[in-house]
Amino acid sequence: MKSFHFLVLLSLALAISFASAFDPSPLQDFCVAIPEPKNAVFVNGKFCKNPNLTVAEDFFFPGLNVPGNTGNRVGSNVTLVNVDKLFGLNTLGISIARLDFAPNGGLNPPHTHPRATEILVVVEGTLYVGFVTSNPNNRLFTKVLYPGDVFVFPIGLIHFQFNIAKTNAVAFAGLSSQNPGVITIANAIFGPNPPINPDVLAKAFQLDNDEVVKLQKLFANA
Numbered sequence: 001m002k003s004f005h006f007l008v009l010l011s012l013a014l015a016i017s018f019a020s021a022f023d024p025s026p027l028q029d030f031c032v033a034i035p036e037p038k039n040a041v042f043v044n045g046k047f048c049k050n051p052n053l054t055v056a057e058d059f060f061f062p063g064l065n066v067p068g069n070t071g072n073r074v075g076s077n078v079t080l081v082n083v084d085k086l087f088g089l090n091t092l093g094i095s096i097a098r099l100d101f102a103p104n105g106g107l108n109p110p111h112t113h114p115r116a117t118e119i120l121v122v123v124e125g126t127l128y129v130g131f132v133t134s135n136p137n138n139r140l141f142t143k144v145l146y147p148g149d150v151f152v153f154p155i156g157l158i159h160f161q162f163n164i165a166k167t168n169a170v171a172f173a174g175l176s177s178q179n180p181g182v183i184t185i186a187n188a189i190f191g192p193n194p195p196i197n198p199d200v201l202a203k204a205f206q207l208d209n210d211e212v213v214k215l216q217k218l219f220a221n222a
Contacts, residue, residue: 070168085124094175099173109185
């Protein structure tokens with residue numbers, strides 16, 4: 001199983017390296033990120049460390065073998081390794097995530113990555129996954145995935161992963177950005193700060209105002 005996990009991660013890295021990344025292409029071999037200096041001018045990315053001071057640890061992140069805590073109300077956990085955790089990813093247009101799902105309905109809720117396409121491979125368990133296309137068609141594409149199966153979620157489209165088995169599920173995902181971002185739909189709609197006017201949501205979702213307020217209270221504490 002360990003060797004299989006290694007091959008999965010290697011395949012993800014190779015697949016994305018041959019793809020055209022959404023992030024700007026680097027102008028040098030690498031640009032290891034450093035904390036932004038005080039009063040710095042904002043840049044679309046991170047400031048670069050002096051290449052002569054770069055060490056192997058700048059390109060290393062341990063721990064994706066450790067299961068994430070799925071003891072929450074959706075029964076899932078995403079361990080994302082992006083440029084904020086692995087500084088060597090800066091300007092390389094790639095990141096990776098481990099996804100853990102509790103048995104019997106662990107869910108990575110409908111969400112989007114505004115800056116990245118996602119390629120996901122299951123290494124343990126069974127996942128029902130899918131994405132929805134943009135207006136006006138709003139087509140739903142779904143598939144049941146087993147260990148070794150791969151599925152792609154196009155950039156910006158709403159997608160989800162759901163554990164339909166009685167056992168834990170584990171997947172790994174490669175994303176075509178050093179900082180893919182994530183917008184969880186329910187949280188963004190019912191849990192922003194400040195909240196959206198309930199009249200707007202009641203009209204949009206064809207709900208009573210009382211139902212909207214109840215959902216807002218639920219997601220405000222999420």
